[in-house]
Amino acid sequence: MAYRETPQVRARKDSVRIAILEAARLLLGQGGFRAAQMNAVAATAGIATGTIYRYFPTQTELFAEVFRSNSQREVEAMLQAAAGLGGSASRLRRALRMFISRALRNRRLAYALIAEPVDAQIEAERLRYRRAYAKVLELLVLEGIAGGEFVSQEADITAAALVGVLGEALLGPLLHAAPASGESSADSIINLCLRAVGAKERSHE
Amino acid sequence: MAYRETPQVRARKDSVRIAILEAARLLLGQGGFRAAQMNAVAATAGIATGTIYRYFPTQTELFAEVFRSNSQREVEAMLQAAAGLGGSASRLRRALRMFISRALRNRRLAYALIAEPVDAQIEAERLRYRRAYAKVLELLVLEGIAGGEFVSQEADITAAALVGVLGEALLGPLLHAAPASGESSADSIINLCLRAVGAKERSHE
DNA sequence: TAAAGGATTGAACTCCGATTCATTACTTTA
DNA sequence: TAAAGTAATGAATCGGAGTTCAATCCTTTA
Numbered sequence: 001m002a003y004r005e006t007p008q009v010r011a012r013k014d015s016v017r018i019a020i021l022e023a024a025r026l027l028l029g030q031g032g033f034r035a036a037q038m039n040a041v042a043a044t045a046g047i048a049t050g051t052i053y054r055y056f057p058t059q060t061e062l063f064a065e066v067f068r069s070n071s072q073r074e075v076e077a078m079l080q081a082a083a084g085l086g087g088s089a090s091r092l093r094r095a096l097r098m099f100i101s102r103a104l105r106n107r108r109l110a111y112a113l114i115a116e117p118v119d120a121q122i123e124a125e126r127l128r129y130r131r132a133y134a135k136v137l138e139l140l141v142l143e144g145i146a147g148g149e150f151v152s153q154e155a156d157i158t159a160a161a162l163v164g165v166l167g168e169a170l171l172g173p174l175l176h177a178a179p180a181s182g183e184s185s186a187d188s189i190i191n192l193c194l195r196a197v198g199a200k201e202r203s204h205e
Numbered sequence: 206m207a208y209r210e211t212p213q214v215r216a217r218k219d220s221v222r223i224a225i226l227e228a229a230r231l232l233l234g235q236g237g238f239r240a241a242q243m244n245a246v247a248a249t250a251g252i253a254t255g256t257i258y259r260y261f262p263t264q265t266e267l268f269a270e271v272f273r274s275n276s277q278r279e280v281e282a283m284l285q286a287a288a289g290l291g292g293s294a295s296r297l298r299r300a301l302r303m304f305i306s307r308a309l310r311n312r313r314l315a316y317a318l319i320a321e322p323v324d325a326q327i328e329a330e331r332l333r334y335r336r337a338y339a340k341v342l343e344l345l346v347l348e349g350i351a352g353g354e355f356v357s358q359e360a361d362i363t364a365a366a367l368v369g370v371l372g373e374a375l376l377g378p379l380l381h382a383a384p385a386s387g388e389s390s391a392d393s394i395i396n397l398c399l400r401a402v403g404a405k406e407r408s409h410e
Numbered sequence: 411t412a413a414a415g416g417a418t419t420g421a422a423c424t425c426c427g428a429t430t431c432a433t434t435a436c437t438t439t440a
Numbered sequence: 441t442a443a444a445g446t447a448a449t450g451a452a453t454c455g456g457a458g459t460t461c462a463a464t465c466c467t468t469t470a
Binding site for chain 1: 442444447448449
């Protein structure tokens, strides 16, 4: 034999892979899927188009991984925000606030991942993404019900509804008017969500 | 001269136009946008592909008209449901129930029009469609606030949120599991919406 | 019935962007 | 340094779906 992958090569390949993922994420955050075409991703990552295919079999797979890694990060953040002291209401409130503040930090990216129209295959990945959020919310709602803080309700439906609220009220306006909105409406949305779950303790932190 | 459009010709052309719109709507209701390709619309309408272009300049225009006519019908139905006696809460309840029951009557179509991913141009039309619903809901929320039945809140945000709830909780599951759901979850969703607007009078009709 | 003016047809064209692959350029080991 | 094994390249290919248009068919009027 005359060649075998060495640690150096391995390392460089790993970094190329990461560069591709970062380029895709960057472009998604700038111009959505329209901007995240394979050519553009390659150019941004500083490689040739064909090279992407040595790392990801299809565009769908590439985006799937972007969805996955983002979802993981976001869900983690929400869970962390919800952990700690306080009743179910204030924990749910913290989780929602975390979601919102992170989404607003890169609104275009949040919109691309949660709501922007895409082709059917990528849509399947998006569903998983939304379900991940819904799952976290469902847990919090179930806890609230068990603890008697929230009204009795079908937690899975409520969770889906909350994802809908976040998507539409927070990110939907992205394209509508509302350029100034943002942090200001965050409290409105959070309060609405708390009412929706029938949180008995109202207002304050 | 030797030719001028006669009423008969006019009538036939009108009927062709309608056939095209109905074919598009039918296909959307069966298989969504994927199934509503220009070839398929033409075949379903019983005409040649090219003929569609004598009636609609582009696919986008054709779909726009489908959106418009549907939106008009639906908004009308919601307004009618909301009219009549009763407090804001029960009127909002009736409007939501109307939306839901109509959406469930042809769930695939409702999903296609409200949530299915599409290309950017058609998406613009969808926005208008969603706004039409939001506008109706906003009015009802404002009335409720004015009458002291609903908590004080930013009605436009609430309206967007309610559209989000309907889209995600009702239609989202279309692709997820929930094949059996439907009418059963309708009440859950309606109750959630009523809580979300902070309706003071709870439960019953 | 013939000539004129439209309407219809559907195969061919176009555009767009993902994917391929023959060629070239590296890396490693003997 | 040569040979072997990989990786990278990017122009060309491919596929899908909307759109076009020359040829054909209908309607109407004189």
